[in-house]
Amino acid sequence: MEALCVDGKFFRAGGSRIAVRAVTYGPFPGGWPEDFSTDFQGIAAAGFNALRLYEMPTRNLLDAALAHGLRVMGGLKWPQAVDFLKDERILASAKVSLAEALRPLEDHPALAAVFVANEVPADLVRWMGPVKVRKALESVITLGKELRPGLLWCYGNYPSTEYLEPENADFTAFNVYLEDEGAFRKYLRRLHHIAGDRPVMISEFGLDSRRNGLERQAETLAWGIRAMREEGTAGLTIYAWSDRWWNAGLEVKDWDFGLVDRDGRPKPALPAVAKAFAVKPPITPDAKISVIVCTRNGRPRIGACLKALEKQSLSAHEVIVVDDGSSDGTAGLVEKQFPGAILIRLEPSGLSAARNAGAEAATGEFVAFTDDDCEPDRDWLAGLATAFAKGWDGVGGPNLPPPPKDAVEAVVAAAPGAPSHVMLDDEEAEHLPGCNIAVRRTAYFDIGGFDPQFKTAGDDVDFCWRLRDKGYRLGFAPTAFVWHHRRPALRGYLRQQIGYGKAEALLIAKHPRRFTSNGDAKWEGFVYSGGPVRAVEGSIIYYGQMGLAGYQGVVDRMQPLRPLDTRFDNLLSRTQLDLVSNLQPRIRAWFRCRGWWRPAKSHDDSSGLGPGIEFSLWSANGASREDFLEDLLAQGWQPGESSGTWDVEKSGTRILLAAERGDGGGRSVLARVWGTVPSALGQFRKRN
Known part of the structure; x- marks a missing residue:
């Protein structure tokens, strides 16, 4: 089996472009089955060519996948739903686990990619700081590329943290659950811009048949596959193979996302998926x-x-x-x-x-x-x-x-x-x-x-x-x-920028209303520069009031630049890049309007109130962050701004909350307070 590679906005294996058709597999109550043959035979027969796991595979699993023509995308399992930046041992342990998991797999041809994490909760990302979280994920990807440069590396993102795309990932992977085809297609088009130059892969898409019915599940997966193909995604992942599911130390019994039920019997969704995969790509419209x-x-x-x-x-x-x-x-x-x-x-x-x-x-x-x-x-x-x-x-x-x-x-x-x-x-x-x-x-x-x-x-x-x-x-x-x-x-590049500056001088003369007094173009839209859309220092992020928006993204007017290729990321290259990045706008501005470029003031995405007081509120019965916010609102606290870094405020005091999730039913809610610690939070701790 040839290695999976990135080919522009698509994937390639050997000399052929390949559309990845994956299904999530596990984790299951009781661990992996003793024999994978029955499952993998059914998966391959349905038209899938890949598996997505939420833990690193065993060699036995990879051998079985290879025998059935299935590539495997592994997942690094570590505590991602806690403040993993507060205790540096958590991230260090994750990196050790990655190295240990890769060692026995050597260069197994069935292992195609690794997800270094999956859906770090949005409230915790806001708590830890988006740029810090992104850089932490990038550090794991960097290690993975050093250990296994032949694999593809990514992060399983989702709409609540659009801004968290690692700049060094090989492709953009998003878990998207939308039950309306029109809305789903619109979001796929958005993802192409979030990804920049990279391929887009839908890393989870599914529907719960318990709540929506077997037939609707089948219909939704069928139009989802069609939409993903027609909107140009490089890969798609159906969630999930089986209704049997293990999460946070417990068996999940109230979700039925599987293509087969808990006894392994096919649901109507399975033949619907197979039929959708078998449909030929749409005919290209005739155009001269x-x-x-x-x-x-x-x-x-x-x-x-x-x-x-x-x-x-x-x-x-x-x-x-x-x-x-x-x-x-x-x-x-x-x-x-x-x-x-x-x-x-x-x-x-x-x-x-x-x-x-x-x-x-x-x-x-x-x-x-x-x-x-x-x-x-x-x-x-x-x-x-x-x-x-x-x-x-x-x-x-x-x-x-x-x-x-x-x-x-x-x-x-x-x-x-x-x-x-x-x-x-x-x-x-x-x-x-x-x-x-x-x-x-x-x-x-x-x-x-x-x-x-x-x-x-x-x-x-x-x-x-x-x-x-x-x-x-x-x-x-x-x-x-x-x-x-x-x-x-580099000399040719700078000469080109001089030419661009001269051309912009002509544009200013012809279209003066489209430029500022400083000679900058007044674009109505968002400028895309090729890099993935991600939080950087100074980014303004739309969180929604109290961080509850379902779709949270960067609201700046320009996309970050392309990252430096990791193969040439060294001190000399960084120095050269810093040099030309400083020269480019100044040279271009001089030849555009005989003026010197001045950097725009960046937005400060910190609270501006210092570090604040931090403590945790343990709830044995699993009271959520939303429960605490509801009680605070009932006591007259007001929601913060949609791009703010706190949830509620009252009488000069501001509070940010985030929930840590672990195994079992208990939950720890983290609190950061600027100002006087309200007695209400202490009462919550005693009550729960």
Whole structure:
């Protein structure tokens, strides 16, 4: 069995792209069964190709999985539902457990990935601090990659901590339980943006048949599988194989999420899942897309671009290469090696003029643009066609840096200033970079194409603004990506940023209302820079009042940058990245408006009240955090702000509560108080 790898927004095994179809397995009352054959045979027969566990597998389990063609995603089991940062021994013990669990498994081919944790409770994340928790999870992933670099590593996240994505995870994994198909699809589209460049995997999706009925469970899983396929997720996980479940030291008897019941008998959901897996992928809408590649002295790189266009799953209506005055023999290479491409030769005229020349020659209903330093994914055109079928006037997708070959490439990939899309919401774009944009031919000529004054950059920004000013709408196709090679040297990268600054000066002159007095673009939407959306120092997080919002995320206007590739994460690379990250905005600002860039003041996400007084309230009968909050509200305490770091306040005193969860029925509620400790909390402790 070949190793599972990341391939852009998808997974790959060997030379083939693979959609992961997993089911959760265990933990069971009494531990693992003596013989896995019956279960694994049924799992494979239903169309699954992977298992997700909540503990690390034994070698016997892996051997049985391999015999049935199943990959295994293990889970590191450790106390994640307590304040694990207060006692450093907890995290240290988890890392020791990981090393001990991996040692006997050696390089077993069935082990594909490891979840380092699963759903750290939102109230505890807020209690410990989101950035600190994220860094703790990242430290476990870092250790795992050092021990087993051939495995994929991730964290099992969920909507209540959207902001907790580890920057060094290999893919984004989310547990999502939504019973409405429309709402589920909308959230899948959101996850593509949270993931940034990474694949999206739904790591839990299911429905309790005890409360909802057997038939509704079957129907929900069927449309869930269809939605996950059509919305471009790289993998999905059905929760769960069996109704038998063991959690927090107890057998769970009031949930029935399984595809088989407690006696191992198939429920209607099992054949429904098998049938949904067997459905062929949707047919790509028929679309005549003319692809235009503009180049100047692109001989070293244009061959890879055109070869990628030849391998498209949806063939281009035509490929037009516009040679904008090359002097390195680019035109000759295209004529000799790619006779099927239409070649247009120009005197040096600039990027916008070249794009207009290509569009004038195009005969397709749609014109798509990419650059000579890009290699479109094989499903690029198919993804654009699917997006156009939804009624958008223009569409585009991500541009991803390929895995760096050396430290300099890694630094440039993580540096600021890369082409980025700007989203008004999870589907409609305000801006799409010119290296991955397509538009209806009628709309293109209605606005007059690209403005020739933009010779090297800025043309796509002006183009998108004019499209939207005319009432045209831009859609985002999250899996229609291109591999975009960045500048191979730091000097070339900085020269590019100078060019961007000069182009922005032209944009300011043409669109002054879209810029601040300091020369910064006034985007209406959220700027995506490729890294996963995550809490960083200064992030503003929407928790909801008293931290009870079901969907809690970062509300900043810009996505964090891509992380530095772990293979090249060393002191020299970090120093170089810090240097160019400081130079880039200053250089760009100088050539944009002859002014020096000043960093914006960050939001302080601390309470501003000092450390506070901390203590715990033990409840033998399992009184919850919500129970305490309800009593406080009844006594006149008021909820804090939705982005605040406390729950309730009264007469200058503020309180934050979080619940620690362990085995058994008891529960410990942690309290942090700024001000006078209310006597009510002491009364709660005595009463419970």
